[in-house]
Amino acid sequence: MQMPHIQIRNVSKYYGSVKALHNVDLDIEDGEYVVLLGPSGCGKTTLLKIVAGTVEPSSGHVSLAGRDLTRLPPEDRGIGFVFQNYALFPHLSALENASYGRLARGEAPEKAHRIGQEMLKLVHLAERADAIPKELSGGMQQRLAIARALATGSKLLLLDEPTNALDAHIRTELREELRRMAKQLGLTVVHVTHDQEEAMALADKIVIMRQGKILQAGTPKEVYEHPATPFVANFLGEANFLRVTFEDDRAQLLGRPVEARLRGPHIACIRPESLRLDDKGAKIRILGSRAFGPFYKYDVDYNGLSLRVRATHDKSDATHVSFDPADVLYFSEPDEGLEKALSAV
């Protein structure tokens, strides 16, 4: 089996005059779990389908382990693909679904079925081998779709929003299962989602996309702590954005001086958990609060600006807010304006 090392070079995709992807470059290493994250319409699924071969790029190249795939039809690529609604064959049993890839490549039925059965065992479906997809629960269907993709022997698994159709509880369970399986089998995975929590839970590398372009790629920690743009900061968790103006490397932020080697108007970004509700700092008024169990969320008003604050304990009596200047990120004012820079489209 060849080792996957995927190179995506300068790939663009146009649908008429609509551009779905714009000059995308991406490298995916062998054994890496990569999550493509972004709002709907950002091009992440199109990129995945271009790798799978079900969508042809308008320009650019895709190669796998040094071999150019761009003109190869999907049936000759040897890639495991799990579709958003699983696309299980409704007229075939779980076992025949799982064996389909082997049978399609001309393997003898006994051997194909033996491998199918092994794959069903791997995803804990061995006892439901005779069931048709309709008779399986949502979680089982998703596991069957994965078994079917893996049974081809592919070491590269492409997942298109695979947990979308599942209940929140099962979703969390399957995530853990997915990552464990990927690491155990040494798979290279490209996983598309719009759920940032899912991305953080699964990824070795998160690739954040917007408007057909890649904004940033890095480990979950990197992209969360050092977002490249206000959009990335906002999309990965929550963020408060405040306008500041630097003069001589100094500015006023929430009633206290801050320092940075910057000039002129900027946008300061503070995560809700970096703000401390207390009786020190800037005077605020609490507008609303919600208890989430492990933490609390507050909406507070500071001089007519509304801020989001997160605390680990009940802070309903607080009158002030403070922060550690080291937790503040600064972005230059986006050309298109802050509101547009944060919107998905």
Next chain:
Amino acid sequence: MKQWLNRSSKDTRWGQAIDAVALLFFVFFVLGPLFFVFSKAANLEFSPAMQEALVTSFGIAAAVTAIDLLMGIPMAWMLARKRFPLKELVDTLIDLPLIIPTSALGLSIALFWGSSGLGLLQPGIAMIVLLHIAFTFPYVVRTTQAAMLELDGDLARAASTLGASPFLAFRTVWLPLVRAGAVSGALLAFTRSLGETGATMLVAGAAKTVPILTVYYKNAAPSDLNAALTLSAVFLIASALIFVLVRQQLGVKRMRLGQVNAQLERRLSRLGQVSDGASLLFLLAIVLLPSFYFLKFTDLNFFSGPSLQAIGISFAVAGAATALSFVFGIPLALFIASNKRGSGLVKLLNELSMIMPTVTIGLSLALFWAGRAPEAVVLVLAHTAMIFPYFVGSVSEVLAEMDENLTQVARTLGATPLHAFRTVVLPLIKPTLVAGLVVAFMRSVSETGGTLAVSQNIQTVPILIVNLSKAGQNAQAASAAVLLLALSIALVLVLRWSSKKKW
């Protein structure tokens, strides 16, 4: 369960009254007249000639259906899933044979293959098969195509990412999953082929199908009426049996894959273009050209008084029958879709009415209404009985598929049942209503076999065409057909245009 339909009329006495009126209309003006024929059947005698006609009819229908499927499924596949130049045009052309009045179609086929055209065939069984293909092919293509378009495209993509060649994906994924659509189209083709009378008479030569033999018995001598009735009864029972049996087989079936010869299927995949070419050629040479060949014989000098008068009559009859179907058909369709007690039975009876050969319908209606009403009224009622089941069938199907939450939302927002129906249901089923009305109207305008049985002095256009072409006056017959065709197309266009306007 369609609770919303239940509620929307059960709540009020009005609702029950409407149900009752629709059911009474169905029983007394559709079912009663249609099945009246069997109360007249006295001693049933089954002659060898009848036996032969039954074999001929079922043989022809089977051959027609088989060829329709063989050529129609690749055609549907090409239209549903491929892109090619002039696709829109091909898509439109497929329906065209349906708008030609069947008697004109029969004339056209006879002229094309016979001595006035290619000179390849004499009237007979082969010509009947070719005629029936021309007007049943669209059904098979359309229903299969619709099933393919409804199918999740990801299924085929999944097959290809798993390594299946296009042919293998077609055989193991598409075909099993569109089977129900293809079979229901085939069933329609089969029953239409069995029952077609008017056009078949023009191409049959010495061959005798059941409808032709029925017409012969009816016209030959009053004493043979009993033979006609016997034949009709046996024929209807046999058709109904096939219909019900096949219907039970619909739905997605489990399948086993077995051994796959990947190499062979891969090679077959490369034949895709050959198959596309063959489909297009078939459409052109077997369906379209023969169907429109009669245009060559039209002569503008023959747009005469009789044909204009016949057109007036045809349109008046069709208009009245369509209006009656509309008024009484919508409540009945609502009743069928509601799942109330008895709705299943009404649905089955409505479907059985559809598979009745038109000549049997005509015979039954003639006997039922004989002397009870003026000929013109009988003609309108006969056409109503023939088109009503189709209209009800298509409307009730859409109603049954509709998302019931929509009307529930309307009612939680304060709409009365009637208001919800008028503002939510009606706009949503409007395309089907318009299409159903167009189809009903066209069927009435082009209906031949049944009309032959009831008409005495009044001539509709199809009757005129049959009479003219029997008299060897092909040019006059073709001209009458062209005139009818042109006016029908104009009408359809006006209806389509008006239906695009906002509700």
